[in-house]
Amino acid sequence: MEFRKKIEELLGSFLEEREDLFLVDLKFSAADDITVILDGDQGVTLQDCLDASRAIEFNMDREEHDFSLQVMSAGLSEPLTTPRQYRKNIGRELDLLMTDTTKIEGELAKVDDDKITLILRYRKPKEVGKGKVDVVEEKEIPYTEIKKALVTIKF
Incomplete structure (x- = not known):
C-alpha cells in the first residue's frame, strides 16, 4: 500500500x-x-x-x-477552516480577511454548512446632525467569500 x-x-x-x-x-x-x-x-x-x-x-x-x-x-494562530471549527467558536470575536481583501471583525453568532453569521458593532455618523450612533447588525458571510478567519485574542 x-x-x-x-x-x-x-x-x-x-x-x-x-x-x-x-x-x-x-x-x-x-x-x-x-x-x-x-x-x-x-x-x-x-x-x-x-x-x-x-x-x-x-x-x-x-x-x-x-x-x-x-x-x-490547532492553535489560536491557525485559521479556521471547517464549519465544525467555526461552530466551536460561536460567541467569540473573529477577524476575517475576505477574498476581496476587505477586513471584517465581529462576534460569531451562527454557523451552518454554507455560511456564518457575524454580529457587527460599530459607530457611524448620524443621518441628521453631528455625532455618531452605535450600530449593531447581523451579517451573513458565505465561506466562499472568506480567505482567512482567525479568532481574536483579547486580554
Whole structure:
C-alpha cells in the first residue's frame, strides 16, 4: 500500500473512534515529515495528540519507510477552516480577511454548512446632525467569500 494512503487510513480509523476530534490539516513534506493538525469539540489535550501519534506510529514499519511524525492541536494562530471549527467558536470575536481583501471583525453568532453569521458593532455618523450612533447588525458571510478567519485574542 502506498505510504501516504496508509497514513491517511490509520489517521481516519483513529478519528472514527474519537468522534470528538477532527482533522484540520495533514501535510507531507518531500522528506516524509508528516504534520497532523487536530482540533476537537472540547479542545485537544496532549494525551489526544499522543494517542493519534501512537495510532499511526505503532502500525507503521520504520524499517520499510523512514518518516517523522508531528501531531499537534490547532492553535489560536491557525485559521479556521471547517464549519465544525467555526461552530466551536460561536460567541467569540473573529477577524476575517475576505477574498476581496476587505477586513471584517465581529462576534460569531451562527454557523451552518454554507455560511456564518457575524454580529457587527460599530459607530457611524448620524443621518441628521453631528455625532455618531452605535450600530449593531447581523451579517451573513458565505465561506466562499472568506480567505482567512482567525479568532481574536483579547486580554
